[in-house]
Amino acid sequence: MHTLAYADVTAATSRIGGHVRPVTVTRADPGSEPYELHLALELMQHTGSFKARGAQNFLLAHREEGTLPDAGVTIASGGNAGLACAWAARRQGVTATVFLPTTAPRVKVDRLRGYGADVRLVGTEYAEALAACEAFAADTGALASHAYDHPLIAAGAGTLLDEIHRRIPDLDTVVVSVGGGGLLAGVATAARHHAIRTVAVEPENCRALDAALRAGHPVDVTVDSVAADALGARRATALAVSAAQEEGVHSVLVTDADIIRARRALWDDRRLAVEHAAATALAALTTPAGDRTGPPTGYRPAPGEKVCVVLCGANTDPTDLTQPPTTPGSSR
Numbered sequence: 001m002h003t004l005a006y007a008d009v010t011a012a013t014s015r016i017g018g019h020v021r022p023v024t025v026t027r028a029d030p031g032s033e034p035y036e037l038h039l040a041l042e043l044m045q046h047t048g049s050f051k052a053r054g055a056q057n058f059l060l061a062h063r064e065e066g067t068l069p070d071a072g073v074t075i076a077s078g079g080n081a082g083l084a085c086a087w088a089a090r091r092q093g094v095t096a097t098v099f100l101p102t103t104a105p106r107v108k109v110d111r112l113r114g115y116g117a118d119v120r121l122v123g124t125e126y127a128e129a130l131a132a133c134e135a136f137a138a139d140t141g142a143l144a145s146h147a148y149d150h151p152l153i154a155a156g157a158g159t160l161l162d163e164i165h166r167r168i169p170d171l172d173t174v175v176v177s178v179g180g181g182g183l184l185a186g187v188a189t190a191a192r193h194h195a196i197r198t199v200a201v202e203p204e205n206c207r208a209l210d211a212a213l214r215a216g217h218p219v220d221v222t223v224d225s226v227a228a229d230a231l232g233a234r235r236a237t238a239l240a241v242s243a244a245q246e247e248g249v250h251s252v253l254v255t256d257a258d259i260i261r262a263r264r265a266l267w268d269d270r271r272l273a274v275e276h277a278a279a280t281a282l283a284a285l286t287t288p289a290g291d292r293t294g295p296p297t298g299y300r301p302a303p304g305e306k307v308c309v310v311l312c313g314a315n316t317d318p319t320d321l322t323q324p325p326t327t328p329g330s331s332r
Contacts, residue, residue: 003242004151004154004155004158004185004186004189004239004242004243005189006189006190006192006193008151008152008154008155008158008189009155009158009159009161009162009186009189009190009193010162011155012053012057012152012155012156012158012159012186013159013162015056015057015060015061015064016053016056016057016060016156016159019056019060019091020045020046020052020053020056020159021044021045021046022163023040023041023042023044023045023160023163023164024040024041024044025038025039025040025041025163025164025167025168025308026038026039026041027039033285033301034301034302034303034304035301035302035303035304035305035306035307036304036305036306036307037285037307037308037309038164038168038171038306038307038308038309039308039309039311040160040164040308040309040310040311041272041311042160042310042311042312042313043272043274043275043278043311043312043313043314044314046084046087047080047083047084047087047115047315048080048083048313048314048315049080049083049084049275049312049313049314049315050157050160050183050310050312050313051080051081051083051084051147051157051313052084052087052088053156053157053159053160054084054148054150054152054153054154054155054156054157054182054186055081055084055085055087055088055145055153055156056088056091056156057152057153057155057156057159058073058088058145058150058152058153058156059073059088059089059092059094059143060092061152062143063092067143068092068094068143069141069142069143070094070141071095071140071141071142071143072089072094072095072096072097072142072143073085073089073094073095073096073097073142073143073144073145074096074097074098074099074133074136074137074140074142074143074144074145075096075097075098075099075133075144075145075146075147076098076099076100076126076129076130076132076133076134077098077100077147078098078100078101078104078105078108078109078112079108079147079229079230079315080147080230080313080315081145081146081147081148082098082100082108082112082117082147083108083111083112083115083315085098085117085145086098086112086115086116086117087115089115089116089117090115090116095116095117095118096115096116096117096118097117097118097120097133097136097142098112098117098118098119098120099120099121099122099129099130099132099133099136100112100119100120100121100122100129101121101122101123101124101125101126101128101129102121102122102123102124103124103125104121109121120132120136147180147182148179148180148181148182148183148233148237148240149180149182149237149238149239150182151239153182154181154182154183154185154186154189154237154239154240155186155189156186157182157183157185157186157187158185158186158187158189158190159186159190160183160186160187160310161174161186161187161190161191161194161196162190164308164310165190165194165196168306168308170306171194171196171306171307171308172196172197172301172305172306172307173196173197173198173199173301173305173306173307173308174187174191174196174197174198174199174307174308174309174310175198175199175201175281175282175284175285175299175307175308175309175310176198176199176200176201176281176310176312177201177202177227177230177231177277177278177280177281177310177312178200178201178202178208178209178231178236178240178251179202179206179208179230179231179232179233179277180208180233180235180236180237180240181208181209181233181236181237181239181240181241181243181244182237182239182240183310183312184198184200184209184240184243184244184249185237185239185240185242185243187310188200188240188243188244188246188248188249189243191248192243192246192247192248192249195248196248197248197249197250198248198249198250199249199250199252199284199299200244200249200250200251200252201252201253201254201280201281201283201284201299202231202251202252202253202254202280203225203226203227203228203231203253203254203255203256203259203280204225204253204254204255204256204297205222205223205224205225205228205256206221206223206224206225206227206228206231206232206233207221207253207295208221208233208234208235208236209236209240209241209244209251210251210253210295211236212235212236212240212241212244213241213244213245213251214295217238217241218235218236218237218238218241219235220234220235221234221235222234225256225259225276226256226259226260226276227256227259227275227276227277227279227280229275229276229277230275230276230277230313230315231276231277231280250296250299251295251296252284252287252289252295252296252297252298252299253287253295253296253297254280254283254284254287254297254298255283255287255297258283258286258287258298259276259279259280259283260276260279261283261286262279262280262282262283262286263275263276263278263279263321264321265282266278266279266282266311267318267321272311272314273314273316273318273321274311274313274314274316275313275314275315275316276316277312277313278310278311278312278313278314279311281309281310281311281312282309282311284298284299284309285298285299285300285301285307285309286298287299
């Protein structure tokens with residue numbers, strides 16, 4: 001397995017400079033908390049999520065090596081990774097062939113086609129679309145991409161931390177949501193270089209990283225969370241597990257109720273419409289930090305600690321945010 005190093009992140013920074021939007025970092029209004037809170041607004045990135053960084057790094061690296069085929073790139077994903085892949089491919093002048101199950105929402109299909117993707121609808125489950133994608137890559141020679149499990153994808157995501165560090169050079173802690181772990185692997189690798197603590201946050205019922213850390217290796221988990229559309233990986237990448245085993249990385253869980261409350265608060269207080277995956281990171285600061293039996297929950301910064309929460313994406317249906325809030329958990 002390739003071990004992600006800070007040199008991979010700096011190489012990605014050199015590649016994607018000028019191809020992605022520099023992250024906007026804003027300080028939250030001082031409140032009753034004894035710590036200093038900053039928000040990294042990566043929801044403003046191209047395609048609405050941090051995934052654009054890894055997708056560009058992946059394709060640009062292959063172009064540098066002369067391994068970007070005429071058949072283009074292919075991926076099985078109708079989510080943020082698929083959108084980022086299609087966008088990056090268009091920027092590089094190659095075709096992206098994206099495989100989705102026939103049950104994929106029309107809005108996703110239309111948006112992918114808007115980025116110029118060749119959309120193939122296969123089967124009724126993601127596994128069938130993935131199998132078709134793999135067969136397509138084998139038959140045509142198209143470059144197979146992945147949503148998170150590739151060092152180039154993770155290194156691209158890690159460029160986000162270097163940008164945050166330049167804006168907050170004395171940052172103590174960065175907080176990120178975790179699904180499959182591509183964002184965590186890249187951010188934690190860069191954060192370790194700068195002696196910054198990383199807090200990795202998962203929903204209680206989408207805990208692929210937590211399960212892997214307990215087992216000592218990636219394992220399959222069940223997935224059931226309001227944030228499962230983006231954080232619902234059944235298995236964490238080995239890159240993320242390796243990064244999370246390093247000193248200075250803390251893995252915590254949060255409840256769906258706290259995710260929903262955090263997302264609502266971002267809208268009510270700041271008019272930021274984020275997906276549940278983005279709110280998961282912020283929810284760590286409101287979920288009670290527990291000593292209960294089982295996995296640790298929440299994160300409580302120390303007085304004076306400088307914390308930056310990464311709001312990683314905004315690909316969400318915001319209509320529920322314009323309605324009166326419901327009891328947390330009742331929307332599921």
